[in-house]
Amino acid sequence: MPFYTASQPLAAPRWRTLQADEGDCRLSLALEGRPLISVRLAAGEPLVVHLEQLCPERPEQALWAACYWLLSRDPACQRLAWRLPQAVPQAVASGLLLPGAQPGEYLCERTLFWQLPQPWLGQLPAGVYPQQMQxxxxxxxxxxxxxxxxxxxxxxxxxxxxxxxxxxxxxxxxxxxxxxxxxxxxxxxxxxxxxxxxxxxxxxxxxxxxxxxxxxxxxxxxxxxxxxxxxxxxxxxxxxxxxxxxxxxxxxxxxxxxxxxxxxxxxxxxxxxxxxxxxxxxxxxxxxxxxxxxxxxxxxxxxxxxxxxxxxxxxxxxxxxxxxxxxxxxxxxxxxx
Missing domain, CATH: 3.40.630.30 (Gcn5-related N-acetyltransferase (GNAT))
Known part of the structure; x- marks a missing residue:
């Protein structure tokens, strides 16, 4: 599946390929052949996602990619329940993940996921334009x-x-x-x-x-x-x-x-x-x-x-x-x- 990413936050965006190896309730994603994330899946409502391996250089992007893959393959899926051994503050700050009731539990809500501006927009957002009435x-x-x-x-x-x-x-x-x-x-x-x-x-x-x-x-x-x-x-x-x-x-x-x-x-x-x-x-x-x-x-x-x-x-x-x-x-x- 094609995938959008920027090598650095301010670099010009480039198009790359996101590849998946999925089976036996497991999912592994690689970006241009480089391992990105591996998870174990448990069926249910919501779908439970146990993190097994995470790219340390780009953890938020790796979590985003897994959320994207799982939500895109099943448009009926409304949320993902993540189990993480440690917090990823950037993912929580952006709204990608919501803290759950127990330590290590996080939710990804479809409603919030599709409101994240990147990578869909062609330009990195510079913030909300200030309001002045005229x-x-x-x-x-x-x-x-x-x-x-x-x-x-x-x-x-x-x-x-x-x-x-x-x-x-x-x-x-x-x-x-x-x-x-x-x-x-x-x-x-x-x-x-x-x-x-x-x-x-x-x-x-x-x-x-x-x-x-x-x-x-x-x-x-x-x-x-x-x-x-x-x-x-x-x-x-x-x-x-x-x-x-x-x-x-x-x-x-x-x-x-x-x-x-x-x-x-x-x-x-x-x-x-x-x-x-x-x-x-x-x-x-x-x-x-x-x-x-x-x-x-x-x-x-x-x-x-x-x-x-x-x-x-x-x-x-x-x-x-x-x-x-x-x-x-x-x-x-x-x-x-």
Whole structure:
């Protein structure tokens, strides 16, 4: 299974291979042929994990890798009960492990595990951007952090057997692709943004200069297939239609490549997109969307990912469904693998 790690905390991340030897209630993991961790497993609820060997140079990473492997192979598993001969303070401080009732007992909760920002995010988090309220077009909202550039999220989807990643859109690199996608009759039916290269350059450059919207390209195995807009709801046109919180994020979604349509692909990229937005700022408590109310297929896909339809309402240009997914609901019912 592919695995993400950095050789040093501040080093550029590199992709490596995590290998497993599993059988007879035992699991051993190696990173590029180097032993990382060995555990003994005892079936039950929760699954009990007895530590036998641990790489002394990177103990927290070794524990993380074992948690990742065990939670990814079984999406129904909600927690792991670790038995450790001695504490690993970094794992407790990060939230990877929770102290149990007895000495040497620790829990790994799926709900907490998938909220850890690394290794999914493309950049090491620099901390929460400080809050300062400001007015934009009559709307009071927090000042937004500078927008990232490059790859912002990457995860290996075990069920697809493929990497799903998100990178920021670069106008010169992606303009022709965006133009082709927007002029696709299927996309045009719902987006209504068909036009020339010049019109689409103007559209994308305007969004690039807008601090409340982040334009993203979705990729499977580094091949672009989709365009997403992630926006801060408080200063967006959606804000008057529901009580938007300061850090709610909204999404617009477009799958441009026909080969990457279908419910199994939507489950992968939609969960990745929402996961990224919740990790990007821990203050984000809701992700919202406003697809056309007659786009039953997309609304159905969103229901499958635990969104609920709050109501229907009228924009000037469409009848929309207000779809909402809360942070607690997303991680409590986490389908990531």
């Amino acid at each position: 007015l934009s077009n009559g709307k009071r909202h927090p000042r937004r952090a500078p927008k990232p550039r490059g790859e912002v999220y990457r995860r290996f989807d075990v069920r697809l057997g493929a990497w799903v990643s998100l990178r920021t859109l670069e106008v010169d690199q992606d303009l022709e692709r965006f133009n082709r996608w927007q002029n696709n009759p299927r996309v045009l039916q719902f987006w209504q943004e068909g036009g020339t290269l010049a019109q689409h350059r103007e559209y994308l450059e305007k969004l690039d200069a807008d601090p409340h919207t982040l334009t993203l390209i979705g990729c499977f195995d580094d091949q672009p297939f989709a365009y997403f807009e992630a926006y801060w709801a408080k200063e967006d046109r959606i804000a008057p239609f529901y009580p938007a919180d300061d850090y709610d994020r909204g999404i617009h979604m477009l799958v441009g490549e026909e080969a990457h349509r279908g419910p199994h692909k939507v489950a992968s990229w939609l969960s990745a997109l929402v996961h990224y937005l919740f990790l990007d700022d821990p203050r984000t408590q809701r992700v919202v969307a406003e697809p056309r109310a007659d786009n039953g297929k997309m609304i159905g896909y969103m229901h499958d990912q635990c969104f609920h339809c709050e109501k229907e309402f009228d924009f000037p240009h469409k009848r929309a469904a207000l779809m909402i997914l809360g942070r607690e609901r997303f991680f409590d019912r986490c389908k990531l693998a």
